[in-house]
Amino acid sequence: MLLTLSTTHQPATDLGYLLHKHPDKALRFDVATGAAHVVWPEATPERSTVALLLEIDPIALVRSQTPQALSQYVNDRPYVASSMLSVALGKVFRTALNGRCDARPDLAERPLPLEIRLPAVPSQGGPELLERLFAPLGWAVRAAPIPLDPQVPAWGNSRYVSLELTGEVRLADALNHLYVLLPVLDDAKHYWVSEDEVEKLLRAGERWLARHPERDLITRRYLRHRRSLVLSAVGRLAEVDDTEPEALDNAVAAEQRPLARRRIDAVVAALVEEGAASVADVGCGEGALLRALLNEPRFARVLGVDVSARALEAAARRLNFDRMSDHVRARIELIQSSLTYRDDRLQNYDAVVLMEVIEHVDPPRLPALGRTLFGTARPKTVLVTTPNAEYNVRYTGLAAGAVRHPDHRFEWTRAEFRAWAGHTAAEYGYTVRYQPIGDEDPELGPPTQLAIFRREEAR
Structure with a gap:
């Protein structure tokens, strides 16, 4: 050798x-x-x-x-x-x-x-x-x-x-x-791969691994696909990125309301229309959507899920966990998990939301995401929002061909998003409809695209 x-x-x-x-x-x-x-x-x-x-x-x-x-x-x-x-x-x-x-x-x-x-x-x-x-x-x-x-x-x-x-x-x-x-x-x-391998990986990858486009593949293979170790490592790597959630949107300044606010309002409205009483926000970050869900008494049970322990801590601070009333505190739970691994704690929720999350997943892991979310958790409703890549040319500060955030593994056009959503819905027994978020460009469409999946037997 x-x-x-x-x-x-x-x-x-x-x-x-x-x-x-x-x-x-x-x-x-x-x-x-x-x-x-x-x-x-x-x-x-x-x-x-x-x-x-x-x-x-x-x-x-x-x-x-x-x-x-x-x-x-x-x-x-x-x-x-x-x-x-x-x-x-x-x-x-x-x-x-x-x-x-x-x-x-x-x-x-x-x-x-x-x-x-x-x-x-x-x-x-x-x-x-x-x-x-x-x-x-x-x-x-x-x-x-x-x-x-x-x-x-x-x-x-x-x-x-x-x-x-x-x-x-x-x-x-x-x-x-x-x-x-x-x-x-x-x-x-x-x-044998034990817990100290996580420290070895983080130490050796300190200067480069967190933003590597194959970060998740590297982490899984290095840790021999041991789920608990992979979750720990990916969560700690995600903490390296200190970008504020609102900065990820690259909203057009001319819009009367920030795109992040419009997205949250659209998701909440869709959940109300679908009649959801329990909602899991997967990839909740620092809790912007969770706050809006808690402000609606109709959502009796709210789950915040993220792979980053740091993000969950920030969400708890943002939501003022220490000052919540017992009634409100009883409605919400925060857990660390990854959507590409089966987690039975995601079951028995009316709706699961992936708000600006799917583009952070490596494309080879999308089938695993589909199995976990649509095959195992199988909520009545799934909401997925993601950037519309066609609209990126409207952002003057974005270089040609660039994505809106360095951790995005991809950004879909409207046709690509619909192709993925349509295939996933057919495979797992859901119907799907689409909704624009933000001001629509007559040629390029909206800045954000929303897919609303509904389980067929749940209609």
Whole structure:
């Protein structure tokens, strides 16, 4: 298992200072799965390359696990980059991962021209996944699929690729990218994932993970899909974004009332029209809609749901929980949860609201959202609001092609929204109708679009 890291920074031998490894010395480190070797194939003022070679003992590795099957003795672990290489990186280059360099502190904070090569990387998602994971971090990605047999093209490609990354990146960031993303690419870890893995992930991803477009995928895979750990990590990552909810709207100044206020009024009116007495606000944020729901006595039971514990704390403060009357306090509950995971606490509500939430979900997770909301929770009514991407050209402060908030995974046109809503309604036995929110442009439609789903047997 081999990794090489090169730089053409002048003088290139400064790489030794940053890594705390002398280019004239070959080093060996014992790790749980074998031995890690650090050597320098080249170390000149023009270009320096450090190589990390991890020797795996596959038999000892299998013997430490159960069950013991003969087929396990023949495996890819000694040859491909995986969580074992990630652990070796953490041990061999621990100080560099933390961004410390007492000899060259200014250099440790500076982006450097770097080149990383990994001859064999497992990619559960193909070369395209490598682009999605590394390109947003400033890397130019060159990923070549490795054929199953070069002599038999008809067999196609294996799940392995050779990977080359080039870019101007801070060295500590580069190492942390690899530390997190190598096990993500493999979608596996060779050790038990416990609660301290959340801290490792947040520490390694402190400077970049919260706003990565594949944040949720990275978190799920790194934590081995353990639901409780994923919820904890995603909630804490969401707290990094301190943008006020009202700032996410990018409302047109010419409107007489802010778009955020119009949206809340439209949602409340739709809930009244549908006859809902109990409402769950999923992705409630700091509680703007919750306040409006509590102001309507007809809503006897209100649930605020968010993945961020910080947002829920802010909602409690905004709603003055400590000064609420017992009667009002009995009507509301706040819980931490994620809509892409089943949560039976969302059942038995007349209506569920996703107000400006769905665009924050990674598109591959939308089917999971559909199953959780329409298949399991299955309320009588579902309200979904989302930006109308066509209207974005009316915002003078928004660059062409940009989305309204950096955490938006997508923004739908009216046709795209209706296609998703229509398909979802048909799949789960709902009807759906649409309503504009905000001043409609005769060509581009409204700034916000609302879909009102109604369960067919509930009509």
